[in-house]
Amino acid sequence: MRFQIFAVCITLMIVTTSVLAQTKLNFNKDKAGAPPSDFTTALTGQGKAGVWTVIKDDASPAQGNVLAQTDADATSYRFPVCVYDKLTAKDADISVKFKPISGQKDQAAGLVWRYRDKDNYYIVRANANENNVVLYKIQNGKREDLPLKGEGRTYGKKAPVPKNQWSDLRVTAKGNLFTVYLNGEKLYEVEDATFTEAGKVGLWTKADSVTYFDDLEVKTK
Numbered sequence: 650m651r652f653q654i655f656a657v658c659i660t661l662m663i664v665t666t667s668v669l670a671q672t673k674l675n676f677n678k679d680k681a682g683a684p685p686s687d688f689t690t691a692l693t694g695q696g697k698a699g700v701w702t703v704i705k706d707d708a709s710p711a712q713g714n715v716l717a718q719t720d721a722d723a724t725s726y727r728f729p730v731c732v733y734d735k736l737t738a739k740d741a742d743i744s745v746k747f748k749p750i751s752g753q754k755d756q757a758a759g760l761v762w763r764y765r766d767k768d769n770y771y772i773v774r775a776n777a778n779e780n781n782v783v784l785y786k787i788q789n790g791k792r793e794d795l796p797l798k799g800e801g802r803t804y805g806k807k808a809p810v811p812k813n814q815w816s817d818l819r820v821t822a823k824g825n826l827f828t829v830y831l832n833g834e835k836l837y838e839v840e841d842a843t844f845t846e847a848g849k850v851g852l853w854t855k856a857d858s859v860t861y862f863d864d865l866e867v868k869t870k
Contacts (some may be wrong), residue, residue, distance in 0.1 A: 669868040672736055676863065677713040679703040685716050688851070691730045691767035693787055697722040699729020699854065706861060710746050710815055715863040716852070723754050723857040728772075728787075732764055732851030733865070739763065739847035742868040744819035744830075749777035749812050752858040756812060759853030760820055763844040771844060772853050773820050773829050777810040782818070782831050784839050798826075798838040806836045815863070 679685050681703055692698045700720040709715045718729055747758035759774030768790040775782045783805030785792050796802040808831050810816060819830040827839045850867055854860050 669742070669870055672867045674733070674865045675711045675713065676703050676716050677711060679714055681705045681714055685731070687734050689732050689734055691732065693728040693730060693767050693790060693792075694724070694726040696724025696727035696856075699731070701729070701731045704861075706863075709748075709861070709863045711863060715748075715861045716865075717750075717859070717861050718852075718854045719859055721752065721857040721859055725754065725856055726792075727856050728792075729854050730761060730764075730767060730851055731853075732761065732849045733867075734849070736867055736869075737847045737849055738867065738869045739845075740823050740869065741850065742819070742821045743850055744817060744864075744866045745852065745862055746815050746817050746864045747775070748815045748861040749810065750859040750861060752778065752856065754778070755854075755856040755858045756810075756860070757853075757855040757858045758818060758860045758862065759855070760818055761849075761851040761853050762820065762822055763846070763848035764851055765844065765846075765848050769844065770848065771822075771827070771841075773818065773827075774853060774855065775808070775810045775816065775818050775831060776855075777812045780810050781805050781807050782810070782829060782836055784820075784827060784829055784837075786841060786843050788843055795839045795841050798840050800837065808834075808836060
């Protein structure tokens with residue numbers, strides 16, 4: 650009997666420790682035409698600050714509101730950031746749906762994690778003009794693409810990033826290992842130890858990118 654009770658307790662401990670905490674934001678409770686609730690905006694680099702606005706989009710995955718970065722300032726080294734204030738994480742599974750709308754220089758959508766401030770964080774971004782997905786660190790305001798595990802510095806990886814269509818970008822962070830996915834397909838892994846502490850998560854664009862985002866999801870243990 651004691652053995653059975655012990656076995657049940659061990660099983661419950663295993664189940665409990667494997668459960669993930671999930672945060673999912675689809676902006677449907679936010680007011681259209683206003684900034685998103687519980688987010689802070691910032692600008693890495695030069696140029697105009699981004700304009701992050703909740704808008705109605707019936708073609709969105711949830712057929713409701715989405716978050717749009719709408720300012721098309723074409724300054725090249727310009728990275729508008731929108732960071733969620735209510736969650737801090739080190740190891741996490743982070744994903745977002747995105748739709749590139751316009752941009753002559755860039756049509757980029759990015760996920761930010763381990764965000765310390767506007768000049769220090771990790772970012773993985775998909776670019777519909779370049780059809781690639783690249784993982785960078787931004788340290789002291791300087792952006793640097795990181796080498797792929799087992800492949801070296803290849804400037805990320807080529808992958809189809811359709812314009813004016815919804816796609817899914819995902820990254821998992823576990824210790825110093827980051828794994829990147831696009832539309833459910835694993836693209837590559839990166840190892841880096843620059844930012845090892847927990848930080849915030851958020852969204853990101855570049856230059857003149859006008860991009861829509863929806864269903865930002867963060868899973869943590």
